[in-house]
Amino acid sequence: MIRNQVVDPLFSQCPVRNVLSRIGDRWSLLVLLALHDKAEAMRFSEIGKAIPDVSQKMLTATLRNLEADDLVSRTIFPEVPPRVEYKLTKRGLTLIPLLNQLVDWSLENMGAIIRHRKKYAM
Structure with missing residues (x-):
């Protein structure tokens, strides 16, 4: 088994479940959206500033998983101190139009969704 590989035990061959998980x-x-918005490589601290409520531990784990899935690349520059930059890979860039559609849909529908949630919260 590949390190950090997510496999749904009931549907281990389902690519949708595997990728979405x-x-x-x-x-x-x-x-992914922060890296795309910047349109150039970003350092760890820049990504953290773009997503202020993520902890360093979770950001590290997330970047590792995205790198393992070939959605993000990590480049280490041999400097003192070492400089590390992250950017979207070609595969990661192919995901951006789909994410943008999800963002647009969310913005269009969030008001109605919140109103409906309030009906069920009573």
Whole structure:
């Protein structure tokens, strides 16, 4: 088994479940969108500033998972202190139009969704 590989025990061959379990967590989409918004490589601290409520531990884990899935690349520059930069890979860039559609849909529908949630909260 590959380190950090997510496999649904009931549907281990389902690519949709496998991929969504990785990018559908709390931070992955935000990291991908932050990297795209900057349009150039970003340092760890820049990503953290773009997503201020993510902890360093979770940001590290999220970046590792995105790198393992070839959605983000990590480049280490041999400097003192070492400089590390992250950017979207070609595969990561192909995901951005889909994420943008999800963001647009969310913005269009969030008001109605919140109103409906209030009906069920009583």
